[in-house]
Amino acid sequence: MMGPWQTGNNSVAIFGKIICQKLKEPIEQSVYKKIARDLANEMISNCESLNGNRSNLEKHILKTLAEEEDFDKYMIYIHNPRDHFKSFIRDEVSRYITDKFSVRVLPKMKENIKLLQQKIMKAAHESTEHVQVNSGDVGLWLKSFTQQLSDELIFSEKDLSGVKHDDVDDFNLLEDAVIKELPAIMSEISSRFNTKTFSLNLDNKDRPDELLIDHFCQCCWVQCPFCKAICTNTIENHHGDHSVPFHHINGIDGCFYRGTTNVSINICTSSVASDQSFYPIDLDDAVLWKEYRRAGGVYAQWSITADLSELPYWKWFVCRFQEDLETYYNKTFEGNGKIPDEWRKYSKQDAIESLDQYI
Ligand SMILES: [Zn+2]
Ligand SMILES: [Zn+2]
Structure with a gap:
């Protein structure tokens, strides 16, 4: 066989490679989940429409409605306000992502993936030490490895069931194999980051727009029986009647x-x-x-x-x-x-x- 590995060590190298392959999807999920939260927080502090309470958001919604002069959108705002708020937030998020993709989104994702890579390398290293101190086997190595990553990655030893690895007993080599393979996996994931697929790759629950919708829509949505103005009380401070400072015509x-x-x-x-x-x-x-x-x-x-x-x-x-x-x-x-x-x-x-x- 060609290559730097001896026959006996070959299976260790292959196993290390398989671990990294299996980590690919969890890493990708984790990076998108993290960026969704980062973007939601960033928009709450940077975007004029989103850096206040729902009344501030409503002010921006009304401003945009006037600028666009789109009667159909006004009617959605009047008759289905929550739908209009949601679509306004989605538009804000998608515009932010398009405008800031290369300056804010991409660098942040690359930074997150780098941190994740360091964390995985550290987990591999500490698992090796843990097994050596405890004279453990590859099962213990994997247990320690997955446990250290459990906050960040949805990955368990079960993902490796079916992959033969009982004969792995050189943990320094295993650690080296993981560390050697990881950069290629990370750059493969990074190379897929782009504006077109970004939104598609976000999980439905963990999207910046959904996080922001949750943040802003946990309010009272009852509308004035005369004019359809929306009650401005939040759920927490709503002790009595509905009210709104400005009613409509x-x-x-x-x-x-x-x-x-x-x-x-x-x-x-x-x-x-x-x-x-x-x-x-x-x-x-x-x-x-x-x-x-x-x-x-x-x-x-x-x-x-x-x-x-x-x-x-x-x-x-x-x-x-x-x-x-x-x-x-x-x-x-x-x-x-x-x-x-x-x-x-x-x-x-x-x-x-x-x-x-x-x-
Ligand atoms: Zn009214
Ligand atoms: Zn109310």
Whole structure:
């Protein structure tokens, strides 16, 4: 036989090689799992939209919606807010990865793989010492080796069952074989890192976007029964009623004036300060806005405080998308629902800037 190994040592070298081959997949999994966590943490500290609480995220979502002027996306935000939040987070993550792949993602993965390589080499070395001190066999070597790597790699002695190795008794040679083979395995894994496959190789559970979705979506998602504004309480601080600092214009979720086809331009926080009344869903009797809780059910679970300061954002929105809203709900902004002229003076820029009051 050619090669540096004597016949007897050949099986040790082959066994070392097999160990490294079997480590390939666990190493790859571990590297992707680690980078997913690293990226999620990095984005929480570096990305404007993600470096605060959910209200800050919502502010960025509304800003982006205004910039894109995409009515369909607005309707998802209004009617399925959680879906819109999720897709916004996914877009942020995918843009970050695309923009920063070579400057942040790749170097970090290479650094992680280097650390992992050192850890595996150390585990091989310490297993050799452990077996020599205890006059153990290859079984003990493997046990010690896999145990040392158990925090990082999903790998056990079982992965080597079926591979003959009872005759391995030179542990220095085994250690050398592993150390010799490892760099090739690591560069093979590294060579597969690229923007195209990155996202595909992430595990479904351990993806930066899923980690961030978990982080931001553990909140109350109950929406105001009048305007669909989302309660801003977190699960931890939610002791009583739902509440939100800024309500929308009621018409954006299709509310209208009873007996007409006119979209409602009321804003909950102004309405509760007025002498007007509303008709709760499924009830025939009007209830005064001031006493909205008397409508019971979902209405009684909200705390809506009178506040006459109104966000220009939603005023700009109904002016900009008046026709789309009219078509979407098959109603018109007429009669009581006529849009006041002063709302039309707000520019998109005014709308976006008004979001700074948001948090
Ligand atoms: Zn409301
Ligand atoms: Zn709530």
